[in-house]
Amino acid sequence: MNLQKSIIGMVHVGALAGTPKNNQSVETIIANAVVESKILQQEGVDAIMIENMHDRPYLNRVVGPEIISVMTAVACELRKVISLPLGIQILAGANKEALAVALAAGFDFVRSEGFVFGHLADEGMMNSDAGELLRYRKQIGAGHIRIFTDIKKKHSSHAVSGDISIQEMAKAAEFFLSDGVIVTGNSTGEKASVEDVKVVKEAIKVPVLIGSGIDEQNIQDYWPFADGFIIGSSFKRNGIWENELDKNRVREFIRKVNSFKK
Template sequence: MKWLDLFGRLKCVVIGMIHVKALPGSPLGCLKMSQIIEEACWEASVYCNAGLDGVIVENMHDVPYSLSPGPEVSACMTSVCVAVRNVCPSIPVGVQILSAANQQALAVALASGAHFIRAEGFVFSHVADEGLVHACAGELLRYRKSVGAEDILVLTDIKKKHSSHALTSDVSVAETARAAEFFLSDGLILTGKSTGAQADPKELTDVRRAVSLPVLVGSGVTHDNVDRYLGASGFIVGSHFKSGGSWSNALNVKCVNNFMTKMRRLRESE
């Protein structure tokens, strides 16, 4: 019901990634907060003008990621999210803080008025390039309850990209999805093996059959392959909207508009 409250019955919700420039304190950080916020707001305005259904604000440029980001990250991300909310007051805004800083993301969402977070490591531990990420569902949802943030959706990655899942090689993606549903996830995110890599359409079918939750495709969706994923509840698109298809490049306005033109045509044909 939370998903319906936020997005209604819109088919194939499109959520655009706002890859926030490197924040103060991160190895690549070199910009003032005013510059970082200005860039994020410009991306938000492009997405809103193109008719996207939501955005996610993520500290993607803070490489290498830490499993315990400092308080300055939460403070800076709150400032960015407040500004993005002001630019796009009519669409849902989400937050992701790398790496696996899910409680911090909830705190930022609560303080900024954002609507959902993208959470890593919700069920089943895995080995990420940042280190061992432990399952967090119990602690995360208790934290959400304790701070009165129950209206904020927790959308959860399963068999997350950039990770080794050898620890759970005997657990299928469908079984992982069922576990996340049992542990009260508000929606599931299926990805390829890395940022920009295509998700497996068969896995999408398997997960959709296994759960009643919304299932989003969280990587690799493009103008040319979106037809393969029309069974999904939504798409999280980042790399495809950037020049050259690389997440670290500037947003390509033409690419964003072309994608949404096709999405409107696909929705109308249903």
Template sequence: MSNLSAAARFANVFGRARRAAIGMIHVEALPGSPKHRLPVSAIVEKAVNEAKIYKECGLHGLLIENMHDVPYLNSEVGPEVVACMTAVCQRVKQESKMPCGIQILAGANSAALAVAKAAQMDFIRAEGFVFAHVADEGIISSCAGELMRYRKIIEGEDIMVFTDVKKKHSSHALTSDVNITETAQAAEMFLSDGVIITGSTTGLPASNEDVSTVLKSVNIPVLLGSGVTPANVLSYPSQLHGMIIGSYFKKNGCWQNDVDRERVSEFMNKIER
């Protein structure tokens, strides 16, 4: 692993230390999932086309996710998901030449690391890194110990692991006596390369107070993970390292829809100004 700090590694990968805009590619439903319809070749091409839009509009990175694979499995996915996500990620990385990450829902973090290693991705987004919580899929147990050892085993220490804290679509009653700053500090102690703060559900913004307090509490990058729009993006602290944007970039602001070039361009024009 590099001797650089997590913040310095972030800046090296994204070419900037602050407000890196990361666009979501929601891969169409994969083989084996109830909504699967398209051949794998068409799934790959659609992802590549969305990556081209993001690159042409000036985004700083991409995050590829199997969000159409509802209902999600809990922490373990089949080899068909790993194989198909590898095919998608390899092409997107090769065609875009952008910083790229992957998330495999739900909480399939070791599988995501394996794909990232094979496809030469730059980061993964991991759920359930520290402290258990109850999600739609059931109890998501903490995985930091196993995940970071697996990263070491596969010689993937150049792959950054960004971790959700008090994540969306989850109940945190099990850890109601542990606040978000304490959770973020635990993630940092357990070698997270950055923490992600979200609203309560997809498309809802994170609390500005949560973002501010976490920024003051950890020395690793802090990213927004939901609900970012042109209307609120400049209200967040300038020290914020990154923003993962999905719903706003889609037609009518709905994550299930295709990427809307006009929305992406409008957003990037605003933050670049």
């Protein structure tokens, strides 16, 4: 996957079996993910990522076999019908599980939280896992799957690492062999600081992605400094992540992005 101002569309799969909000069959969850992914592909995104965001409240690092199995089923079905690069994140911080699903389904990348520097997430304390995760990737023969890593992640307290700047954290992620770092705002749908994105881009050589808050109105502010843009909320009806995908919002966003590329 070559990141060159790539737009990565998010598919929030329906709440999975055993989670508090689950009210759909596995078949329905898969079918809905396929429909949204096909729309994203048709409207011109560069890549698609799936995530179990509806599974709130999330478990810390360890998820059950029912989560892994359904995410694998979704991923395998998408790989059959989507020609774009595909990625996956399994919340919260189930990075090894995401990597295993990606390998099984022929996906191209994963999004990893808690890669460097432990932080207090809303699920509890999350220790860093870069060493363990990259060794696991080596062991299972998944070296071709890229790992994009959040730094100073949203929905988290970073008081314990408050004396470490975001650029130093980015440098640490790069040193620990991250394939790209992700900068976010404080929560889902909240935009990142343009200055944070800029200083991170200046500090490292690996790609820089923005993982929250990008919309049609503000993407021009970030365009010069980021290599990839993960878009979730902005593609949904009324800009709310829980709502269904809005084809018109996707179309208008991609139209604006294409004007930049020209």
